[in-house]
Amino acid sequence: MLTNNTQIKGLTEDQVTTSREKHGSNQLHYKKDSGLLNMLKSIVGEPMVILLLITSSIYFFTGNTGDGIFLACAIIFVAAISIFQDSRSRLALKRLRQFTKPLCKVIRNGETRQINSTDVVVGDFLIIEEGTTIAADGTIIRSNDFSVNESILTGESFSVEKDANKGNNQVFMGTMVTGGLAIIEVTKTGNQTELGKIGKSLEEVEKEKTPLQTQINNFVKKMVVAGVIIFLIVWGLNYLRSQDILDSLLKALTLAMSILPEEIPVAFATFMAMGAWRLMKTGVVVKQMKTVEALGSATVICADKTGTITENRMSLAKIYTPQNHIKEPEAELNEQEKELIRVAMWASEPIPFDPMEVALHEQYAKLYPQDERPSFKMVHEYPLGGKPPMMTHIFENKKGERIIAAKGGSEAILNVSALSENKKENISKTVSKIASEGYRVLGVGLCTDHTGEFPKKQQDFKFNFLGLVAFYDPPKKNISKVFKDFYNAGIKVKIITGDNANTTNAIAKQVNFKGYEKSISGEELMQIPEAQLSSRLKDIQIFTRMFPEAKLKVINSLKRAQEVVAMTGDGVNDAPALKAAHIGIAMGKKGSEIAKQAASLILVEDDLGKMVDAVAMGRKIYSNLKKAIQYIISIHIPIILTVFLPLILGWKYPNIFSPVHIIFLELIMGPTCSIIYENEPMEKSTMSRKPRPISNTFFNWQELANSIIQGLTITGGTLLVYRYAVGESFDETNTRTMVFITLIAANIFLTLINRSFTHSIFTTIRYRNPLVPVIIGITLILSTLLLVVPDFRNFFGFSPLNSSQLVVSISAGFISTFWFEIPKFIRRKAKLAEM
Template sequence: MTYNIPENLKGLTETEVEISGKRYGYNTLGEIKKETWISLLIGILKEPMLILLISISFIYILIGDYGEALFMFAAILAITAISFYQDNRSKNALKALEKLNEPLSKVIRNSKIVEIPTSEIVVGDLCITEEGNLINADGKILYSNDFSVNESSLTGESYSIFKNNNSEDNEIYSGTVTVSGLAVYRADRIGKETRVGKIGQSITNITEEESPLQIQIRRFVKGMAVIGVFIFLCVCVFSFINTGNFLNSLLNGLTLAMSVLPEEIPVAFTTFMALGAWKLMRSGIIIKRSSIVETLGSVTIICTDKTGTITQNTMHLKHLYDYKSDTVYGEEEFKSGKLNRLIEYAMWSSEPVPFDPMEITLHQIYEHTQITDQRRNYTLIHEYPLEGKPPMMTHIFENEQKERIIAAKGAPEAVINVSTLTKEEKYKILSEVKKFGEQGYRVLGVAMASFQGNDFPEKQQDFKFDFLGLTVFYDPPKKKIKNVLEHIYDAGIKVKVITGDNADTTKAVALQAGIKNSTAVINGSDVSSVSEERLMQLAKETTLFTRMFPEAKLKVITALKKQGEIVAMLGDGVNDGPALKAAHIGVAMGNKGTEIAKAAAALVITNDDLEKLVVGITAGRRIYANIKKAVQYIISIHIPIILTVSLPLFLGWVFPAIFTPVHVIFLELIMGPTCSIVYENEPMEKNTMKKPPRQLTETFLNWKELTISIIQGLVITAGILWIYQYSVALGNDEIKTRAFVFSTLIFANVLLSFVNRSFYYSIFESFKNRNILLAGISFLVLTLLFIILYVNPVSGFFSVSSLTAKELGLSLLTASVSVLWFEFYKLTKRNMSKIK
């Protein structure tokens, strides 16, 4: 982008920036509290699992079992280290996202225009704002070009105000929005000193709303904690009545409480969300809140703007229709001289410093076709900004000889309606517009007017315009858009187009892009005039919405949400802002999107490639599925631990304390990384994008899924308790029986982590999805098991004996039968399903 900015505006030097920063600070609304390692450590030590471990350690010290106490302290260090690693991993991912999400601002420094993070603006900086930008500091306008600003965030007034350096009010304020043109302003007040800062609208005070999944998981964990406390009390009382030993009874109770508490689940959720968002960021998808990753997988409807999202937004001028000669001209005839007046007025009706692709094209065509460039000889003296339904805009220029140019352009219907044409002439031109629209062309009407004096009409529609002709642009659909839309439809997601363009053009482009449509087109005025009930029906049934303005877009999004749809809205313009904000997921284009669109959106696609949205939806579904797998694994493996600890005690079996805290904590150290590291790394199953989207209100684990996990856990428990009784029946002592039971549970845990990679495909099919972390952790766990069984000092500490090859084989066989039965369930499920 080239800016015609006066050379005397040089900006601050690097030394002046440093001095200003030290004296006045930087452009932030308050110091963000940084977490120290001490606060992190205190947070980790508050976790229930750590509190239980510390309590058990002190009991071991009290009863004089210093070896066990030392192991518990080692376990505390290990869990703390793992928690530090997980916390830092998640926090670093979120910091990277935060840094990428920080808006950039254009400033002039050392006579050069540079982009810097908005937080680095200092007092005295010369800032540049242009159409669609949020203004990021309070200051005075030094230079402007057709500049207007919307100050509704401060004043409540929704209309735009034109300002320049000579205006009585030449101040602009942080938090307001540039509606048109460009301005250079000096930053006089930044951060907390700005008007918006003093009002106290600080982003640091906004708390992130919890997602339904977060709430459901929190409830589940709290429920398990309540159950754990109840069982803990029962075990303590029961054991004390039987033995009369308070410390041992307390130890038994704490062991069981430790086996019940599913502390891995919240850790897994945080890890999955943060790393999911970070991985998407590396793919070119910036997500502002990590919880959005979950919502992405639930999207049921994608509402998209046409220009710049479905199309390339190149706006190539293909034809010009000259009304006077009633002729359509192709590109090769633009220089013929016959079209000079039409081209000239199309350019004058555009912004002097163009931002819109169509206006940039018109300026370029003017440069290439006109013998004399008159742009430097004329000054813009009055403007009517783009407005109306459908919209149009008018510019009034004047030179030193007081010669005037009044040029208008806009939607053909709008320009025709204010032109001095007969009904027959209007009908004829509209028929030309329709022909172009049916070919997918974007059409604008161009007109001119004359006016004496400076008492300009209040509305541009009050001028008497002479219609000049039509500019016909072609904005082709993006490459691979058909393939992208095919993936979206395969995933059971509906697509709706919400655009300001006319019906014919929209239908043609939709057809070229591969959008499925079998219903009539609805325009913005219809959306505004119907009842809420009728709008709900229209929003549900209609695919193409045309001639839409911001309020109409917002109404459609709201109507879809009320019907329980999970809506993603794609847009890049200022007019898309309200709809982007209202949608469950607002998606802005990173390259061609305006700053206001990016600020309103929850997700930004950095390279404007719609295929990235499919990547995001796929990631959302993968992450949601993997969280479910992790939680179901945790439930299934906790049940045998809980029952193996409690049933021998309650049923009065010969070895009531078959597991001690040492064994339980070892199992916990295995399960934590398995669910939060291994399952987070699990690739997507091949049928993920062939399933319909889930409802956002759907319970995280429905009763069927919960029942399956409970049955898995109970079958594993049955196998472990069978091996317990088998060992006792052979006359084995407690140490040998414990080795049998412990080995069977470890084997079952490893097999379960492989089986639960998919609740649909076989374990052999899942091997095709490489997950090196699963293989690595499984190998490590089995290595540790063999060390515990066969290295004497270690086996003595764990109170187990070695097993013969036959005994080890029996333990593995029992675990295999207890876990692999589930493969027959999955086979039955596949045979009954249409998805392969």
């Protein structure tokens, strides 16, 4: 349970239930188009379905009812697969949305608790602070230097100041808090809010095509264009020979079906949606599909220190006053040391959420049983700002007594304190000593002689330097292994933090971080010219005292150096850098809503170790998708050429296949590429390879050449079987059966061979993928039924094969694919020679 210092009781559980029954839930409800209807519309518009509809209609029109019924069933089967894949994607996205629902703080039964924003009711008291999204409309009842970005409603990007004591005291659902803190009483929820009335839904996600999706779509479009051209040629040739327009059209449609690689877009959609779903199950929420692509290419991870490398459970570990030595807070403290902690508490938020401020409030409560906090009210606040940063709070009681307390970076407090240079130097040495042991050090100051109006800048106060408070935030237990995993994967790691150099270097050393010896501050970084920055960044791994502009400069410089940058962050100040990075990573627990909105990926448990899993998943998805698409290209080539070449070359049986044969092969290939390869495990060497350059195109010439050569060798095998059958004077049905079985065998062997382009089939056969025997088993059963069941055999125009004919067909399928093990063996040998 969170601390509640507000003296506000809030609603009871019974009042919450009554309010929800009266006013409804805090969700936006809009009439949406039927997902099933839209899906069916898109299915009907698919080129393959259009071809099937045309072909089926021609069969019915010409009296070939059996063929027409088969193709009609094929349409239903294709639609069922599409609906199944789409429902998987929708379910994954629905669960992703559940994970990304924002949380909010509410006061109920006198306690501050964190709840889902959809559970807010009218009458609740919400605590809203910098970096959060406001969960409902309400009226401010308390505020401190509070400002909101209302661009979602007004279109204006600048912040608007709000105050409980002025007319501008209303806040609205969906707007973002850009500064300060406020408590509001909820007046409207759900569709009754201003956001609900104007009909804007926060759940709507703008759809954009990713680079990989664009490449795939362009490839498919080129294949469609080629298919149309060849279709017209074949239709013309067949018509010239037969003078039968419908028969020639059917034969041309056969070829068009063989050319269309409709499995590729299906495979892409399946891989991306299921990849996002698998990542979510590991505690990584991917907000944008393009992030899944980028994960496999990440070359640099810029990590925050607090909460990412460390536990983010700050404990007050040491205190120091100029009159005394360094001391632990649990020791017996004198009045000066107690006053240091008291003023540090007043310099914190009244309702603390930062772990350091929570620790100060707790320590104050131990030292001062007579609590002063209810007697004082914050009258002015200077939020965290400056370089180095500091913050100042001004409290006043009914007697007019003021407390003007400040805390921040030790350099910042020393700069505004009335101390001699000699004393400042001695204190700086103490700071260095404490920080070098891994403690986070803050200076504390108190202003006692200010009256009248408050200055515009907090630095214009003259503070008495009271001392230092030092916090210890232990490194996470797994962080050393996380860094090691990143290094092994060829990924560089940089620490970007607002803390000072000594503290950061000490923590970095403790966790075996490479490059802990050297660091640079944000101020120093800003002085380096852009032309020299990239070369300097290669040698520097730790960046301290960083502010938003400096973080952004680092990210942009790394991007210009062709690095693929991942950036972790949790605060409002991190948002620009998170948005600029290729992969913005927000923390799920301690991250602000602004950070989560700017990021493309959320770590649910704030565990950087999950990024290792995410990178591995990104590499695995990309690798498996590439295997699937290379398989599709390789197996389509022999189908196309087996239909096309006998016709063009004028062989004895020019139209060996009809649409029913092609669609049967297509129905086998679809599950193979989008189910088997999607479920393939990650290869052992995946995380020991260097990241692939993001500039690499998905269809590079070497890989395309591999697929084309594989396709041509399978074509060679099928056509040799064709010529063998003709040479042996087999009839058309016998020849067709042998060629068909050759393609089926080649399909099965290709599936197994292409599970890895490096490792041997004798290695990959041991990979754990239960779907491999299932899909191959179904293929074998169906193929057997086509040969042994007379009705099926007659329908497809097949004939029984004797053992020698089966051996010839299966051997041709085996040899035309298994040869690829030789180049794989050569690659393995070459790789071993390089090591």
